[in-house]
Amino acid sequence: MTNRMFKAGESHDSYTGLGTTVVAVIIEEDQCAFSGVGDSRIYVWADGRLEQLTRDDSWVATVLAREPSMDEAALASHPMRHVLTNVLGAREPLEMDVNERALRGGERFLLCSDGLHGVLDDKELERVLASDLSSKDMADDLVKRTLERNAGDNVTALIVTVEGRP
Numbered sequence: 224m225t226n227r228m229f230k231a232g233e234s235h236d237s238y239t240g241l242g243t244t245v246v247a248v249i250i251e252e253d254q255c256a257f258s259g260v261g262d263s264r265i266y267v268w269a270d271g272r273l274e275q276l277t278r279d280d281s282w283v284a285t286v287l288a289r290e291p292s293m294d295e296a297a298l299a300s301h302p303m304r305h306v307l308t309n310v311l312g313a314r315e316p317l318e319m320d321v322n323e324r325a326l327r328g329g330e331r332f333l334l335c336s337d338g339l340h341g342v343l344d345d346k347e348l349e350r351v352l353a354s355d356l357s358s359k360d361m362a363d364d365l366v367k368r369t370l371e372r373n374a375g376d377n378v379t380a381l382i383v384t385v386e387g388r389p
Contacts, residue, residue, distance in 0.1 A: 242310030246277060246334045248383060250326065255385075257332075258321045261310045263379070264340050267324075268331040268352035273345055276322070279337075280309035331358070332383040335365070338376035342369045358382035 244261025257265050259277035262284075267274050278284060282303045287293055298304060311317060331352050340348070343365065351361050351368075362380040369378045 242307070242312040244307070244336065245311050248332055248334065250383070250385065253326050254323055255326055255332075256321055256323045258319050260317065260319050261307050262337040264333075264335055264337075266333040266335070266348060266352075268333070268349070269327070269329065271353070273349045273352065276324075278320075280307055282306040282308060284308075326385050328385055328387050330385045331361075332385075333365075334379075334381045334383070336377055336379040338374045338378040339365060339369050339380050341376065342372050342374050342378075352382070358384045 242261075244259070244263040246257070246259040246263045246265045248255055248257045248265060257276055259265055260280055262279045262281050263277075264279070265276045267276055283295075283298050283301070285308055286298060287295065309318065333348065333352060347368065348365070351364055354361065354364075356364060359382070361382045365380040366378050369380075
């Protein structure tokens with residue numbers, strides 16, 4: 224797929240920079256492997272707290288990594304705020320970090336697009352992931368909350384719950 228996207232991006236000037244973001248989680252027995260490219264994210268809710276597992280491949284994330292004291296609010300309106308530094312399909316070869324973590328059971332993984340995490344803050348994500356809703360109902364609730372706020376981008380959410388002890 225990466226090769227086809229890359230070739231399509233080269234075929235027309237209007238397609239220059241064509242690419243997409245992607246996140247993935249593979250769960251097997253008591254381990255999970257995860258990866259992401261672009262600014263879609265993976266979060267995990269475990270032991271009563273939310274943790275962002277992936278890092279954004281964006282201009283803003285790059286600036287904040289170099290200058291942690293920068294004001295994020297000022298960057299939120301910067302003209303470069305939506306520029307991605309890595310996406311699937313824009314260049315070959317694709318570079319992605321793959322990480323692993325041990326599972327204890329009971330974790331909830333949220334895989335989402337920037338249309339969601341760009342609108343809902345971590346506290347709101349925590350409230351929904353801490354609820355007693357089913358995984359499907361949690362995802363539907365997050366998308367609904369985002370759309371009610373007139374999200375200016377696509378909105379995607381998938382919740383994966385690790386049942387019991389692995």
